C-alpha cells in the first residue's frame with residue numbers, strides 16, 4: 001500500500017535530495033531568511049569570524065545539496081542548525097537577527113516533521 005514507506009525509499013539518496021531541496025526552497029522564501037541567504041561578510045562584520053569558527057548559510061547549503069553532500073538527514077539538519085546556533089552565539093536575544101533565527105528554526109522543524117524526516 002502507498003502509505004507504507006519501504007526502507008529503501010526512506011534512505012534513497014534521490015528521494016532525500018528532492019525532500020531537502022523542497023524544504024531548502026521553502027526556508028529561503030521565509031520572510032525571516034534574509035540574514036542567512038549568503039555567508040556573513042567579513043568586510044561588513046569584521047569580528048564575525050573571530051567568534052564563529054564554522055560558518056554556514058543557505059547558499060552554501062544549496063551548493064552542498066547540488067554536490068550531493070547531503071546523503072543523510074543528519075548532515076542536512078546539522079548544517080541548518082549551525083545557521084541558527086551561530087546566529088544565537090553572535091547576536092543577543094533582543095536583536096532582529098536572533099529573533100529571525102528562532103522563527104526560522106521553528107518553521108524548518110515543522111517542515112521536517114511534515115516530511116517525516118524528524119524521527
Ligand SMILES: COc1cccc2onc(N)c12
Nearest residue numbers: 035036040045087090091097
Ligand atoms: C547579514 O547577516 C548578518 C549581519 C550581521 C551579523 C550577523 O550575525 N548573523 C548574521 N546572519 C548576520
